[in-house]
Amino acid sequence: MHTFQDMPAELIERDPFTDFGVDGALLTSGVGERVNAMTITWGTMGVLFNMNVVTVFVEDSRYTKELMDWSGVFSISFFEGKQKSLLKYFDKVSGRRENKFATSGLTVNEHKGIPFVDDCSFAIVCRLVCRTKIKEEDIIDSDVIAKLYSGDNKGNTHTMYVGEIVDFLAR
Numbered sequence: 001m002h003t004f005q006d007m008p009a010e011l012i013e014r015d016p017f018t019d020f021g022v023d024g025a026l027l028t029s030g031v032g033e034r035v036n037a038m039t040i041t042w043g044t045m046g047v048l049f050n051m052n053v054v055t056v057f058v059e060d061s062r063y064t065k066e067l068m069d070w071s072g073v074f075s076i077s078f079f080e081g082k083q084k085s086l087l088k089y090f091d092k093v094s095g096r097r098e099n100k101f102a103t104s105g106l107t108v109n110e111h112k113g114i115p116f117v118d119d120c121s122f123a124i125v126c127r128l129v130c131r132t133k134i135k136e137e138d139i140i141d142s143d144v145i146a147k148l149y150s151g152d153n154k155g156n157t158h159t160m161y162v163g164e165i166v167d168f169l170a171r
């Protein structure tokens with residue numbers, strides 16, 4: 001296992017638009033042996049309920065969602081260089097069908113009982129504080145419905161998961 005250092009929020013100098021939207025990350029959840037991860041590019045970081053939080057958006061069909069609901073914890077792991085190509089695999093296959101960690105060779109690490117990916121360069125470990133399924137009628141921008149939630153995806157809105165940031169971990 002690699003050594004990670006936890007960092008105070010005020011020392012974090014990262015750009016969430018690049019981290020999430022451009023590079024992508026692995027969202028990991030579970031407990032003990034029952035852990036899974038999936039690729040994400042939707043995520044936000046800020047303050048809510050007087051806590052430092054990260055929000056991620058997960059579609060109903062994802063195995064990771066089942067583990068988030070079950071365990072109440074999750075993490076987001078960010079990668080550098082060649083390892084970013086692994087994100088494709090964590091999208092293509094569902095953890096319901098195979099153990100993505102065993103196949104990819106990535107390793108699960110744990111911080112305060114919260115699983116994250118040991119091979120990452122930076123991770124945020126969180127405990128779940130709030131979740132809500134986005135209702136179609138609450139989406140004000142009709143372009144969002146047209147582009148993301150029509151045709152086969154009608155009604156298939158994402159659930160918003162807000163996690164309190166327990167620690168930022170830098171390798």
Ligand SMILES: Cc1cc2nc3c(=O)[nH]c(=O)nc-3n(C[C@H](O)[C@H](O)[C@H](O)COP(=O)(O)O)c2cc1C
Binds near residue numbers: 058062095158
């Ligand atoms: C670039 C990229 C970004 C993705 N972002 C998300 C996301 O933010 N939320 C989501 O629910 N699925 C997202 N996905 C899809 C999941 O990674 C994919 O469905 C995965 O197989 C789910 O795995 P699981 O069933 O093991 O949880 C994304 C896929 C790609 C390629």
